[in-house]
Amino acid sequence: MNRREFIQLFGGAWAAALAARPLATLAAQRSDAPLVLDAAQWKTLAAICAQIIPPLHGVGAGAANSVNFIDKLLAHEDKASLPAYRQGLAALDRYARKQWQHDFAGLGSAQQVQCLENLEDGVIAAWPQSAPAQQQWFAMLRFHTILGFLAAPKFGGNQNMAGWRAIGFPGHLHELGGISDEQVSGAQPIAPMWHH
């Protein structure tokens, strides 16, 4: 079996059935279109993700499409967090409009950073009771953004292995049949997954 057959045989839906969050994985493999977030929520969340991991080597959580990962997660196994996301995104946009007269996504980068710092510090005044607690929600946003940047592409983020390329992780070497001892020792270079 060559590498291509190997990946075809063990890839796709079969892998999804075994992996964590199988429904979200299947949804992610079906479509990159929003499943549960509306256009405004998607836009706000995408802007948040882009600030949490700004580009390194030219690629950040925006280009890796972390927001798509989160949308699929909220559509299925983590749908318990969906109301918190909806309320939180609305509250953050309200706060942005009140302070700077724009939705979060329309703010300049410095204002977006200020906004998220205030959220992380839990100091946004008049934050609605119905929204998730500021600091806990920020921690969740940060966690999900990192997952969307670096979890395997089958989950809907890290698209085209963008996150792995950005940080210099060569990918799932086990899916390629591994590497040689000379590559481990550094005597020979390791070809990353996307070169295969």
Added chain:
Amino acid sequence: MKNKIFDVCIVGSGAGGGVMAQQLAAAGIEVALMERGRNLGPADFLAQDELSNMIRQDFFAPDYLESQRSEAGETAQLGKFSLLAQTVGGSTAHWGSWSWRFRPDEFRVLSSEGAIDGSSIADWPVAYEEMEPFYGMAEQALGIAGSAGSNPFEAPRKNAYPNPPHVYRPASRLIESGAKKMGLHPFPTPMAINSRVYGDRAKCMNGAFCAGFGCPVNAKASTLAIHIPAALATGRCHLFAQSRVVEILVGDKGRVRGVRYLDAQGREQELLARQVILAGGSIASAQLLLLSKSARFPNGLANRSDQVGRNLMCHVFAQVNFEMDSVANSFAGPPGNIAIDDFHASDRKRGFARGAVIAEAIESMPISSALKAANYLGAGRRAWGQPLSEYLAKFPYIGGLIAIGEDMPVSSNRVDLDPTLRDAAGIPVPRITHKRHDNDIRLVRYFEQRMAEIAKAGGAKKTWSTDFTGVKTGSGHIMGTCRMGDDPECSVLNRWCRTHDVDNLWVVDGSFFPSSGGYNPTLTIFANSYRVARYFIEQAKRLDVR
């Protein structure tokens, strides 16, 4: 099988249960091997990824629940304390494979140290000399790659390792260089991963998804790859996968007569056996004994001493990462290839008792690495935005060291049954009550300093620690809960891992450890199981099993 009576029922298929199944079946004994997890194999392991296996931990334990708290009186919250695999092969399917022999003094901690306040330290009823040949058997069976004699501080051994050590990556060489500059004695970490083809198992493919993952080519030793196939080949071992034992059945003479279990469809079944051997791990075995209450055993089976579930240990880890000028290759090869044992021996002048082995820990997992950003950045910087991206860009240059510290057994650190939380089958979840002894914390601080010194001496640009002492978390190294001892008043098992209270009930997983040793525990579970199996087979006639 309704009325069939097996010679032996083994509950759990990891290091303890897998060896027993193979050894007993080979000796002509008919065995039922019960495993609550799925029967996955190398092809399935190709589908693994970090999110499933490490972050969510739902590849190997998809529906497993525990609750935890730090002290009696608190209400326990649902949370993961243990990192254990529930699959055919048990945790040997996903272990990291570091394979050490405990040192002779680690079998007699109380004699070496004297009493320690707040700890229930005890000697083992078995000495190193008795274990030595069984360590040798385990090393040969697993195909340990290592270099005998390269660690001047290791326990005396009669045999060499069956396979040569693994190659060093750039990060291993930095550690080697630093250690040598400090006058220390670095050596290749002994690992149960094939450095060459061994028996019918492949050479390691250097994929670096080892600890927490099943090996797609069986280069990593496991009961799944070695012992269970051998047991099944005898025709005398019957594997029951996705069969969760929920009660040990007690007969009218106070002996056990089999188990009640839930099959793959969730239906209740009974399986009868003349002898029952528990091997489901230190949490599940204690849970099962406590669940098996009866008029004769109102506090749970084998628990007249009130020791079942107590003295839960999980090791204490110190971790230091370091940044190199050039690529570390921490994402390639086996899970850490070099070790240093110079600081292992206990020295009370250091301000704590006992010690640890230091070994290279690879930084192979991108998400887990990203989640440690705050440790690199320090308290003054936010762990997101520009600082997070700066840190993530360092990923290829990061290497790591870990110390596997002997933690103090404490009687009140325990597993019992949660009074309110139940799992999907309606069974009380195991409740973990665990608070670290101060000695554990002092040990960690000392080893953090030594590891940072080694990395800096080797030329690391920067070092930083990750603190595992302050969080409510256990590990994959769950030990204790049914300690072995000569005195039935303060131990659950005798020196053969048979319960003091019930003469046809045995426990051979990590539960039996009276103390945790400063090394990963699995080789000792393997070796002990070979030791108990030999006794069991010698006694088979008297045990009423052929």
